Amino acid sequence: MYYADEKQLIDMWRFEEQFPFGGWELMHLDGRWESEPLPWDYREEVLMRLKDTDMLLDMDTGDGGFLLSLRHPYELTCATESDERDYESCVEQLAPLGIRTMFCNVDEEELPFEDDMFDMVLSRHGGYMIEELFRVLKPGGLFITEQIGQRDNRALSRRLLPEYEPPFPGHCLKNAAEAFRGYGFNILYGQEYFPKLRFNDVGALAYFAHIVGWEFPGFSVDRCRRELLALNEEVREMGCIESLQHRFILVAQKIQTR
Numbered sequence: 001m002y003y004a005d006e007k008q009l010i011d012m013w014r015f016e017e018q019f020p021f022g023g024w025e026l027m028h029l030d031g032r033w034e035s036e037p038l039p040w041d042y043r044e045e046v047l048m049r050l051k052d053t054d055m056l057l058d059m060d061t062g063d064g065g066f067l068l069s070l071r072h073p074y075e076l077t078c079a080t081e082s083d084e085r086d087y088e089s090c091v092e093q094l095a096p097l098g099i100r101t102m103f104c105n106v107d108e109e110e111l112p113f114e115d116d117m118f119d120m121v122l123s124r125h126g127g128y129m130i131e132e133l134f135r136v137l138k139p140g141g142l143f144i145t146e147q148i149g150q151r152d153n154r155a156l157s158r159r160l161l162p163e164y165e166p167p168f169p170g171h172c173l174k175n176a177a178e179a180f181r182g183y184g185f186n187i188l189y190g191q192e193y194f195p196k197l198r199f200n201d202v203g204a205l206a207y208f209a210h211i212v213g214w215e216f217p218g219f220s221v222d223r224c225r226r227e228l229l230a231l232n233e234e235v236r237e238m239g240c241i242e243s244l245q246h247r248f249i250l251v252a253q254k255i256q257t258r
Helices: 006-017 041-048 066-070 085-099 130-136 153-159 175-180 202-211 225-238
Strands: 033-035 055-057 077-081 102-104 118-125 138-149 185-193 195-197 241-242 246-256
Touching: 006 202, 006 225, 041 118, 041 138, 041 246, 066 085, 066 185, 077 085, 085 102, 118 130, 130 138, 130 246, 153 225, 153 241, 175 185, 175 246, 202 225, 225 241
Parallel strands: 055 077, 055 118, 077 102, 118 138
Antiparallel strands: 033 195, 138 246, 185 246, 195 241
């Protein structure tokens, strides 16, 4: 649906911008956006390497849904979360099962676990400190991560905010792999991809830009009014707004000694 009245458009986009966050499934955008599938399946990459006897840590676990989908023995499973909203949710889900769940900013703080404790550590779209991973992993232990790279939605961010600079410059598979090798890890697997992302209406983009604030710093409908109106014309002509995401997956193994 298209709105000829500019005020009506702006009011609608303001509503989207202020719509309550309901979790990273982003169900509010169902049917309004489309993301190209990745050439790998993160869950399968984990399961093909995870043994029933492994001690497992999932960092930045969110609400714990992915971790529970692995069906790993609860007594051998730990989790961390750094977002207060998600932490409350994951404690409610995981703690009653006996999964040790800790609040921790894993890219800034020491992990609240012993040395050489884990056979596998996971991080999907979360931060990490390599020295802490090396410390808590057992010799031969694995770190498996899917990351959002430096070029994620970069061009789209600059269409809304021309002075935008990526928050994590240099964050890509090549640089991450080099950093892990330099700290005493072998790289067992790595792949990088730039999937297409499409928004079917500007309101969907306004909601997304508000939620993913680190990629659209300072975004507001009022500040970006002119740019949003231009993108609305693009939707009218092309049927959608296109962007490129940036994802990479890395499997690193701790060697016996540095």
